Amino acid sequence: HVMWVPSGCRGKIFKLHSLEFIGVIHSFTAGTHCQQTIIAKTALCLQALALTPEDGWSVHAVAHVHEMKAEMDKGLKFMASTEKDWMVCDMLACHNYWSVHYCAHATNIILTNKELQQVTQPHTEDHTLLFNDLHFFMVSLGSKETTTTQRLLESLQELAKDPAENHQLQIAERVGLPMCQALLEYDQRNYSQAVELLKPIKDRFVEIGGSDAQRDVFNQLLIHAAMKSGDKEHQRFARCMLIERDTVRPNSLLTDRLIQKAQSLHV
DSSP: OEEEOOGGGTTOEEEOSSSTTHHHHHHHHHHGGGGSOHHHHHHHHHHHHHHOTTOHHHHHHHHHHHHHTTOHHHHHHHHHHHHHHHTTSHHHHHHHHHHHHHHHHGGGOOOOHHHHHHHHGGGTTTOSOHHHHHHHHHHHHHTTOHHHHHHHHHHHHHHHTSOTTOHHHHTIIIIIHHHHHHHHHHHTTOHHHHHHHHGGGGGGGGGGOSOHHHHHHHHHHHHHHHHHOSOHHHHHHHHHHHHHHHHHSTTOHHHHHHHHHHHHTTO
16 A cells, blocks of 8 residues: 655655554544544544554544534543553553543643743743743743743744754744734733734644644634724624634634623624
């Protein structure tokens, strides 16, 4: 069998001399469907699990489908029913357990910004992933650690000037840094500026890494900034984003609350 391998192996062709890895191929392909149809993603995952029940990646992808559809109970039941299979999947098993714990006990694992700052501050200038940088930046802003915030922003700006072959640094100037600046503007209640920074690059959020579920915080940031902006065009944009969100993430109580808030603000 000759098949295309997605994600990091995209563009390379592998010859598979047995069916041993076909299920894994299906699960990786499903992972690339985060921005595509839920039906296609689910079908690929079920095919993969039928061939390789212990494939933690497929389990992980199905869990994301349930999250996107706001089916927390179904997601927890699915994870529990397949636990004996995916618990052997090393690193990914840890991630899956964390996802289960988050869905079941989210209110019990809330940490303060100060507690998070103790963990993230030593990595302020690591700049391994823009995804990490942005979350560290949120923590420093929330902790009112102005010095740490400035260090992270300035060191990333400096590295972005000469990114060499580092892809994350290559996209820092056009994606990562505007997102950092937008967080700073929002923190300073400059909501219109935050919208102007995020709106042109909202379709590039995917480039920082992470999953749709993990990056959703930036979509929420843009929606909140647009609703709070004094610009009527921004407010109309918020309404459009909420309609789109309701289509992509059906049955979401969070989306319902945001829509109600927008209506109360006459957005």
